[in-house]
Amino acid sequence: MRYIDEQNDQDLKDAIAATRLTNKYAGCGPIAIISHFDFLARYAGYISIMSNPSDLYQQTALSTKVLETIDVIEGGELGTYAAYVNMYNGIESLLSYYNLATLTFNEETQDEEIVTETSPIILQQGIGYDATRFNQIKESIDNHMPVIGMIDCWETNGNRYIGHYFNIFAYEYVEITCSSGDYEEVFLQVNCNWGSSSNRFVECEFLENNSNFCKFIFFTEQHFHAYNYRYVSASLLNHYSYCTCGDSITESHSISPITNTCIECGYRLRDDTIIPVQSKPDDKE
Numbered sequence: 147m148r149y150i151d152e153q154n155d156q157d158l159k160d161a162i163a164a165t166r167l168t169n170k171y172a173g174c175g176p177i178a179i180i181s182h183f184d185f186l187a188r189y190a191g192y193i194s195i196m197s198n199p200s201d202l203y204q205q206t207a208l209s210t211k212v213l214e215t216i217d218v219i220e221g222g223e224l225g226t227y228a229a230y231v232n233m234y235n236g237i238e239s240l241l242s243y244y245n246l247a248t249l250t251f252n253e254e255t256q257d258e259e260i261v262t263e264t265s266p267i268i269l270q271q272g273i274g275y276d277a278t279r280f281n282q283i284k285e286s287i288d289n290h291m292p293v294i295g296m297i298d299c300w301e302t303n304g305n306r307y308i309g310h311y312f313n314i315f316a317y318e319y320v321e322i323t324c325s326s327g328d329y330e331e332v333f334l335q336v337n338c339n340w341g342s343s344s345n346r347f348v349e350c351e352f353l354e355n356n357s358n359f360c361k362f363i364f365f366t367e368q369h370f371h372a373y374n375y376r377y378v379s380a381s382l383l384n385h386y387s388y389c390t391c392g393d394s395i396t397e398s399h400s401i402s403p404i405t406n407t408c409i410e411c412g413y414r415l416r417d418d419t420i421i422p423v424q425s426k427p428d429d430k431e
C-alpha cells in the first residue's frame with residue numbers, strides 16, 4: 147500500500163496547506179486513513195474514491211477530504227492527536243461520502259446498525275489484542291484488506307507506536323534459529339506513519355506488550371453474488387451461471403431468435419434441439 151510521506155508528498159503538502167491553519171502536521175491518524183482509502187481505490191477497485199489513483203489532483207482531493215473530516219487536537223510542534231472515536235466516526239462518514247456506506251458494529255455496546263443492506267464495506271471496531279484479535283488481523287490481510295491499528299496510551303516506555311496510528315497490511319512467519327531451540331515468530335508489516343521513514347516489519351510484541359490499549363479498525367468487504375461471470379451449458383434447457391466466487395445457479399438458456407444460439411453459454415437451438423456450437427473444458431462440470 148502507498149506509504150505517505152507528509153513532508154515530501156505533494157498531495158499531502160497541498161492538503162495540509164489548504165486545511166490546517168496553525169499546524170503543519172497532518173497527523174498519523176488522518177495519514178493512516180489516506181493510506182487506507184488510497185488502497186481501497188488503487189487495489190480494491192473503489193473508483194468513487196479515486197478513478198485514477200496516480201493523478202495528483204485526485205490524490206490531493208482525497209487527502210484534503212480526509213483532513214477536513216477527521217477531528218484532531220492540534221499540538222503545535224508536537225503534532226496532532228486524533229481520538230479513536232473520531233477516527234471511527236470520521237471513517238464512517240468518509241465511506242458514506244464515497245457511497246461505500248457501512249454496516250456498523252460497536253463492540254462495547256454490542257449495537258449493530260444497518261445503514262444499507264448493500265453496503266460494500268462493513269466497518270468494525272476491535273478493542274484489545276490477543277490471539278483472537280491476531281487471527282482477525284490475519285484473516286483481514288488474507289482477504290486483501292489492511293487494518294488500521296493504534297495503541298491508545300500516553301506512557302510511551304520507549305515504544306514509538308504508543309499514542310500512534312499505523313496500517314497493518316502484511317504478515318510473515320519467520321523461523322528464528324536460537325541456541326535454546328528454533329522457533330517461529332510472526333512479523334507484521336506496517337506503515338508507521340511517522341515522518342518520512344518507510345514501512346517496516348515489526349514483531350507482534352509491540353502489540354502484546356500493550357494489549358489492553360490496542361484498538362483496531364477493520365474493513366470487511368461484503369460479497370454480493372453476480373451470476374454473470376461465466377456460463378456453462380448443463381442440459382437442453384439450462385446452463386449454469388457462475389459468480390466470480392465460484393458459486394453457481396441454474397438458469398434457462400437465453401436463445402437469440404436471430405442466431406438460435408444461447409447468448410450466454412453458446413448452445414445453439416436447431417430443429418427443436420439444442421446442440422453445442424463450441425466445446426469448452428468447463429462444459430464437463
Ligand SMILES: [Zn+2]
Pocket residue numbers: 369370371372389390391392393
Ligand atoms: Zn459470489
Ligand SMILES: [Zn+2]
Pocket residue numbers: 377379384385398399400408409410411412413
Ligand atoms: Zn445457455
